[in-house]
Amino acid sequence: MRESQTAEARPYHHGDLRRALLEAARRILEAEGPTALSLRAVAREAGVSPAAPYHHFKDKAELLDAVAEQGWEMLDKRMAEAKLEAEPRDKLNSLGIAYVCFARENPALYRVMYDAARDNEALPEEMVGDNEDSPYCKVRDTMIELGADPAARTELELATTAAWCAAHGLAEMAGFRQFEPLKEALGGELPFLRAIFAHMGLFPHVGRT
């Protein structure tokens, strides 16, 4: 039954709205930015009434959280690829570059992701959890592969956190116009990002004072 998702994906009276809402949200986000992302606009874009989303999300924040979660998954995938493709010695840098590039290519989504995180005063557990191979663990394990002492837990966590902070700070800063001269002087955005990373001591303290 239910002629179901053809190209146009008509979730008529029943169907998988939730997914349609999230897709609508992403469309609005890319087309008009984060400020245009209202619950009503999402419902409108998905072709339903303004109250319909409330059967799938408790409130607007929960919808935003779901959008953000998709973003985190995309970021995770991106970092996984980066780690796979890079030379062993380059893996840490590649992870950082992948992180920042994702943020730079999806600025609206990245903003939604961190707005949600700041509201919750926490990053999503899938990102930072110890259980699975979260992005956090990817960075940490890479540090071990690079020679960090796996027994020095606190030291490891500090190094991983420092790297994450550096990547996030760079991701937000890199969008500011003030740095365009510097980018040009270095021959583009990517060289700029690499140069900044090179200036940050992202490796764990293996014998540094």
Next chain:
Amino acid sequence: MRESQTAEARPYHHGDLRRALLEAARRILEAEGPTALSLRAVAREAGVSPAAPYHHFKDKAELLDAVAEQGWEMLDKRMAEAKLEAEPRDKLNSLGIAYVCFARENPALYRVMYDAARDNEALPEEMVGDNEDSPYCKVRDTMIELGADPAARTELELATTAAWCAAHGLAEMAGFRQFEPLKEALGGELPFLRAIFAHMGLFPHVGRT
């Protein structure tokens, strides 16, 4: 006439609203957070009609910009003190700590500051300008005092930018609950901040590979 600014600062029909509005905004910000900071709430708090602010600010964004600017000035002052008080060898770290502490002590204000910056896609020129001794220049000059080559302009700017990114990233991240175990393990928030900074190579490349 106009019994004028007694303790309660009654800017009746005339008086310096603008200042009163900014003070009201800051009061709301501290008491109820950034989400409660609406134009109407500010007007209400200042005791004027919802349309009154429009004679002093083009729109809400301009009011927010003005609030943010106050924040940047506070941050500047804070960093100036930190630089003065610290031992020469500690100046750079002290600047970073001062930056992050300000953000942690005024999270709502810090959020307004960077929300405005992200909207404008630029930090305020007073912060980052080359002309006066902006915070940016404070950091850069400190690097020179620490032995960086003042002639290597690009290198200097990279190092300064890297330091700013690190501080901003840490400032936002430090509020997340995930890091509380780590903070406790290190004996508080300040040791945590110092430890993270220690893991970041914030000094310019003087002879590093």
Next chain:
DNA sequence: AAGATATCTTTACGGCGTCCAGATGCCCAC
């Protein structure tokens, strides 16, 4: 077949940012 349930619509409320037409008090030219 029928009742229960999940989904969606309609309608409504208060708050928001913003604009416009007046009212109000101040300041300066005469």
Next chain:
DNA sequence: GTGGGCATCTGGACGCCGTAAAGATATCTT
């Protein structure tokens, strides 16, 4: 000093927002 011009403030209105309640409609269970 006084009267006109101007900056400032008010009141009311508009359309958008998030959200809630009540009613309609399709699906699922039995």
